[in-house]
Amino acid sequence: MYKKRWLFSLLSVLLILSGCAGFQTGKQDDGAAEAEADGKVVVDFWTFWGSEIRRPVIEKIVEDFNNSQDQIVVKHTFVPWGDIWTKELAAIAAGDPPDVVINDINATALRGQKKQAMNLSQFLEKDDISDRFYPELWESTLYEGDSYGIPFNTDTRILYYNKDAFEEVGLDPEQPPTTWAELEEYAAKLDKKNGENYERLGFYPLFGVNYDVWMLNASGENFVSKEGEVQIDTETNLETLNWLVEWKNHYGDNVINSVKSQIDSQQGNPFFTGKLAMFVNTPTFYTQIRDYAPDLNFGVAMLPEKEEGSGHTSWGGGFVAEIPEGSSHPEEAWEFIKYLTDQEAQEYWAVKNYDNVANIEAAEAAAKSSELPEKDQVVYQLAVDNMPNTLLTPYPLSAPDFPTLMNPEIDNVLLGKKTPEQALKDAQAAVENLAKENK
Template structure:
């Protein structure tokens, strides 16, 4: 009898403890336990999408995937932007990586070379989904001809302009500038000077984007190509830097710095208040206009080209879904990635987040979505159209850190410490040396 009571007491304690443990295992952990009990494979998916806007969207996509089949359960693990990739590398080194992770598209080939991301060729031989995506994005995922990540979302840079200000100074609000020369002329007309200050600045090229985008716009080429050829010190890049210096000298440091501080505060961006006539940014910048300046009468256009026929080249980046090397469930991870990058999930992400997606069919459908207002559709369609002119800058395998050698030289130009010719010559030599060291 005593032994029986002891046994019953032990069972009761175990039940209590198991109940407490079950209470403490909340959310995704509880789902994992339940899924494993049902014999399903649990795919651990890491992302940095934890905001009140993006988290519900990605969680809905995951929920839909989990309901779409009976063999796999995806568990979403949110890790903040500043930590996710450091933790991923540590997990890979420890032999316990996630099954899917969202990563930067421009370094995909580099991670392939370092065997941090899985070669996806065996999956693509059975399910070739490469045609889903913009070619520029797909090419950025390749290392030695094989893909190491599947494009998820992207971006580009477009010109926003104030239509009301155009009308005020006699410019056609339906005809934005198409060349650098027109851009200068339009900016001069839009300028509204009051003594030594400006009530309105027509345009400044280094608000919203940096010098490298203008060099890309001018040349249509990256600084370092896939073969390791360096094209930093070129006539076109010298011309571009001299052009940027003209703008800086025209307005002066005080005006530029004053406007820059307002732009950095977001809500008081001078473009919202009509104090800046034209501004370059990503298509998602439009969501800030919706929030902070809903009555603003504006238009969107491609980046002006250096000269007629030169091309409206813009710059973009983006993210991919990868299977880290060492994943415990690569086949199941692949099934989730296929779903994540297919039309339905991509269109849902695009519309709900107002974000540019990598799937061409989904992007084109999102631009016509009935859930978007007419203005939403106009800006999104410009983003879609602009992808044809958008270049990515994949990290060169022979020069992974080359921007750290160029940026200080360009800073010296803008500070007046070096001429464009000398700075580009020095940058060229430094990057060539880096390539030589890495070959």
């Protein structure tokens, strides 16, 4: 899963840095033309939310905004996930961009640097809404101190565990592991073998997340600091990588690959069937439990910390609402963005989609919403509680595509081709060279 996440990150950067001339957004639809005839300003709002669940929710928010005033009409334009940002860049290059677009939060500063997203300081000076959002999210939208996007939604990573399996082996189902040492201890008790075959795995750290999450969990720091310092070859990262190799050697490739293939099938996830006792994923993973294993007796917890006091650091991402550079109606776009990220719209999105939102008050209200059943509330509340522990990884401006250099080195360790020491040293050198080239 996390190789895909890094690949998505790289794709996003490549799309941001590339140009794509010649794309035209097309003419306004009849509704937009009619709105202009009525003297209203039409704001073209692009999203990739076209599913039968999310599209009605965002369009209801748009409808509510349109009904809340008589000066602006927002037109929602759905553009598929694989096309939206390529087409946005082409539209910017053609001088005909949308007025608002939903974009990846981790590349917001990069788009600000490239003058693809509008500097929002002129609006924030009049309407400072920065305190609506989790600080980590807000910081990720800044380039040279100015925001280039307003946080919309987010996520984090948490630990799911099987309470019945805990009870079976004598573990307290209300006391999940809180440190890596406890995680190892619990996993050993939860492992269940029949001869040479595993009937149940206690835990494997690279199911659901990749190595980067555990390095962030251990260190609480990004791989490239805000000042541009590369901090890959560190003692903490070395300890983490050695720890991951020990887990891999404990279970072996055959067991790991067999279980992973079941996880990738989604509804056949071994956590649903009791064949995997603990599993790390996003809070929204709960919706799969709700759909495929409604009777599963499970609990949720923050990621265990490397050692007591080191911190339960987790990883998250998210999306922002941006005004592309060259928008024809930036003032009206800003009015819509304020509405889109205010408590009412954010809470509605959170509850209807079971999605983590950026607005603090909306997230806290959603966790207590009477529309959510008790189990839904428990998981959502933990997600809210986990946000102060959640670290985002904005693309460093000095080395935005550094994962393409780091990932192969870590893969070499897990494939047994390099030692952890050598891989981290080589990754450090490669990313430092990249940063020098970019300077």
